[in-house]
Amino acid sequence: MKASDLKAKSAAELQNELLSLTKAQFGLRMQVATQQLTNTSEFRKVRRDIARVKTVLAEKGAQK
Numbered sequence: 001m002k003a004s005d006l007k008a009k010s011a012a013e014l015q016n017e018l019l020s021l022t023k024a025q026f027g028l029r030m031q032v033a034t035q036q037l038t039n040t041s042e043f044r045k046v047r048r049d050i051a052r053v054k055t056v057l058a059e060k061g062a063q064k
Contacts, residue, residue, distance in 0.1 A: 001049050006056040014060070018053045021046055 006014065025046045031037035 001052060003052055003056060006052060007059075009056075011057065011060055014053055014057050018050065018057070021050045021053065025050065 006017070009017070025043075028037060028043045028046060032040075032043065037043070
């Protein structure tokens with residue numbers, strides 16, 4: 001996911017994206033806890049995507 005793709009979305013779409021990413025992060029945390037996660041780099045990717053979405057949301061809020 002790129003920041004340029006996120007900037008094209010509306011605030012409501014970004015909120016939905018953030019919600020789905022936090023659910024995915026929770027699922028990954030549960031997989032880590034039960035030692036079922038094989039691809040540990042996925043956790044890092046989701047965390048960074050969440051940060052990107054939050055950054056773009058903050059930029060959109062500052063513009064108004």
